[in-house]
Structure formats: C-alpha cells, structure tokens
Amino acid sequence: MTERIRVAVVGAGGWGAQHARIFAGRPDTDLVGVVGRSVERTAARASQFETTPYTDVDRMLEEARPDLVSVCLPNEHHFDVTLHLVEAGVDLLVEKPLVFDLDEADRLLAAAAKSGAFFAINFNHRYAEPFVRAKAAIDAGQLGDLVFLTWRFGGEANVGASPHANLIETQCHGFDLLEHLGGPIDSVMAQMTNATYGAYSTVAIALTFASGAVGTILGSYDSSYSYPGSQLVEVNGTRGRAVIDDTVRRLTLSEVGNEVRTVWEAGYFNDEARSFHATFDRHVEQVLAAFRDGNPPPVPAAAGRRALQLAHAAIASFESGRRVATPVPE
The missing domain is CATH 3.40.50.720 (NAD(P)-binding Rossmann-like Domain)
Structure with a gap:
C-alpha cells in the first residue's frame, strides 16, 4: 500500500x-x-x-x-x-x-x-517516552531480575453504569502496562471501596507474576488529575529501579548501591515528548506502519481482552475474598 x-x-x-x-x-x-x-x-x-x-x-x-x-x-x-x-x-x-x-x-x-x-x-501509555525507555532498560537487563512492580493512578470520577467503571475503563492501562513491563500476571487479590458514590471507585489489587515477581495496582476515582504525582509507576529489580512520574513527565533510573540517578525529562523544545496526547500519535505511527505492511497490529485487540480478563478476576477476588488465578489464554 x-x-x-x-x-x-x-x-x-x-x-x-x-x-x-x-x-x-x-x-x-x-x-x-x-x-x-x-x-x-x-x-x-x-x-x-x-x-x-x-x-x-x-x-x-x-x-x-x-x-x-x-x-x-x-x-x-x-x-x-x-x-x-x-x-x-x-x-x-x-x-x-x-x-x-x-x-x-x-x-x-x-x-x-x-x-x-x-x-x-x-493502549497509548506504552508509547510515552518514559515507558519506552523503561522497557528498553528492562529488556537490556539494567534492572536485573524484576522483584516488584507498582502502578498508582488516580483522578476524578468518570461515572458510568458499571459499578466497576474505574477498574475496567481506566485501570486497564495499569494491567496492560504492568504485563508489558513485567510479563504475565499469574494471580490477583483485590480490595475495593464504594463509599463515595456507590460504584467501586477505588481499588487496591495485589498481583503475582509468572516470573516470580509481585506487584500492586492502586487505582482511584476519588482523587484528582490536578494533584502532582497522579500517576506513579515503579519497577524494582535485583540490579536497579525505574520510576515513572505522570506518564510523560519523568523517568528515573537507579542502580543498586549507587546514589547517583539517571533522569530523563523532556527538554525545553521537546513539546512532543511531554504531551500525553502525542503518545496516541506515536501509537498511530506504529499502527499505520503495520497496516501498510500487512502485519499484525503492534497492540492487538486481544490485549484489551486480556486487560478485561484481569479486571474480572479482580472483581471475582473481591467478591469471594480469595486469590484468583489469571492464566494467559492460549
């Protein structure tokens, strides 16, 4: 084409x-x-x-x-x-x-x-510059074997008919990104609250990964996007740590035993990299390249199904009070 x-x-x-x-x-x-x-x-x-x-x-x-x-x-x-x-x-x-x-x-x-x-x-968060760089560092072994991963993301409510709108509509990014960075999630255990307006607006989920790492998701509609640090992602390994602030704001890489950190932040003229909307432009670039070449999409719709599977497992865990296995579909 x-x-x-x-x-x-x-x-x-x-x-x-x-x-x-x-x-x-x-x-x-x-x-x-x-x-x-x-x-x-x-x-x-x-x-x-x-x-x-x-x-x-x-x-x-x-x-x-x-x-x-x-x-x-x-x-x-x-x-x-x-x-x-x-x-x-x-x-x-x-x-x-x-x-x-x-x-x-x-x-x-x-x-x-x-x-x-x-x-x-x-799933445009994958294309934010801090996530691109963190993924490259993980793949290159800079962090060593991953031990724990944390996603915290909160803002104002996007109220819908589903009592689990926050978990399914917003925290799907968390499920997708944590598996993108850390590999398959093996199981989930969840706590939720509907204390503010009747829906489960804030969730706390414990995760285990197939690699042996553990993780957490804390997602809330009882917060505000105006707060600094609305999103925080931390990936810890045996050799180092990556911390991402507010999706596009900052990546900090640290290594064990070294008090000197490496920080990426978009420079004065680099408006594209500091823009959340531009993460979608970056994804579309890859989508169109795959489409032109007759290749599968870079993020297939099956990734949306997987995030939904993990969300439903979290719901089942909360309702049963038990850990729920989340095997990757064949």
Whole structure:
C-alpha cells in the first residue's frame, strides 16, 4: 500500500477529536468522514477537520470507502458498533476498554479472526517516552531480575453504569502496562471501596507474576488529575529501579548501591515528548506502519481482552475474598 490511507472516525466526542486530529493532519492519511449520533455535534466536528459528517455507519462505509476505521465511542457503548464493523471485515483501531463483558470480547475477537480484519486497540501509555525507555532498560537487563512492580493512578470520577467503571475503563492501562513491563500476571487479590458514590471507585489489587515477581495496582476515582504525582509507576529489580512520574513527565533510573540517578525529562523544545496526547500519535505511527505492511497490529485487540480478563478476576477476588488465578489464554 503506497497511496494515502483513507480513515474514518466513529465518535464525535472529546477523545474522538484526537482521533480526527491525527488522521486529518498526517501527510499519509485522509480523514474521509466522522460518524456521530448527534447531527449538530457531528457536523461541527466534521467541519473542524474539513471532512464529511455521518450519523449512519453503513452510509459512511458505502460513500467514504475507508481503508481503516478508528472507533472512539462512550466507554460502555463499544460492542454493537464494533461487532457490526468487524463482521463486515472492516479494519479497525478501537479505543480502550475493548468492552465490559468477556463474552462480548470473545465474540469480537472471533468475528475478527473469521473476517481477517486488522484489529488494534489504543493502549497509548506504552508509547510515552518514559515507558519506552523503561522497557528498553528492562529488556537490556539494567534492572536485573524484576522483584516488584507498582502502578498508582488516580483522578476524578468518570461515572458510568458499571459499578466497576474505574477498574475496567481506566485501570486497564495499569494491567496492560504492568504485563508489558513485567510479563504475565499469574494471580490477583483485590480490595475495593464504594463509599463515595456507590460504584467501586477505588481499588487496591495485589498481583503475582509468572516470573516470580509481585506487584500492586492502586487505582482511584476519588482523587484528582490536578494533584502532582497522579500517576506513579515503579519497577524494582535485583540490579536497579525505574520510576515513572505522570506518564510523560519523568523517568528515573537507579542502580543498586549507587546514589547517583539517571533522569530523563523532556527538554525545553521537546513539546512532543511531554504531551500525553502525542503518545496516541506515536501509537498511530506504529499502527499505520503495520497496516501498510500487512502485519499484525503492534497492540492487538486481544490485549484489551486480556486487560478485561484481569479486571474480572479482580472483581471475582473481591467478591469471594480469595486469590484468583489469571492464566494467559492460549
């Protein structure tokens, strides 16, 4: 594929604007349509990016003829549209969470396997510069054998119908990143509280990894994104430690017995690396490279299913008061 890739965006909301921004602005893609539910809102979004508004997915497919569709819908409304598209054999990039129900996730993956569709999910935290550098350091053995990994991430509530919206919609990044850095999670034990507004807005989860390492996830909707240190990731090994502050802010690498640390922070003119939104641009770069070359996506939709499996295991652990095994699906 050497010509420009025709991309349509399904979703006219806030994060959908980031999808539209990227595909309208790249030199190798054409944004050929935006699909939304509201005529007025969709028209405004399409006008913003000089493309065509649609309120019907099938009409968009017929008229715009996209090569790739990027889906960004409200968190608990992903399944029906995604299934419709994947059963039609449409190549997709979808937002997290994949869905809230494991049976629905399995139906989506089975339909994509049957149709042969390219099916990627946006776990964009992986592409933040501190995570890229931390992953490289771990793979190079700078940290030695990993011993424990910690994810702490809290902000304001994104209230949904599910009592486990925080765990499934937001902390899916934590599950994905901890496995990305530390390998498969073997089991989980969870505590949760619904003391503030009825949903399980704060969760604390103990993890074991197949490698023998242990870990923790502390995720909250009872916090604030305005607080410094809203996100903290720590990876400790036998030879050193990596600490990531606020996804894109800072990476600190330390080695055992050495009081001198190595710190990465974006420089004065490096606005791209300090921008959270740019982590999505970085992911899209890899998605399009794989799509052009006919390769599997860099982060397949199956990663969304895996994060959901881990979330459901945490729910089962909390409800039973027991540790729950989380074997990696074959």
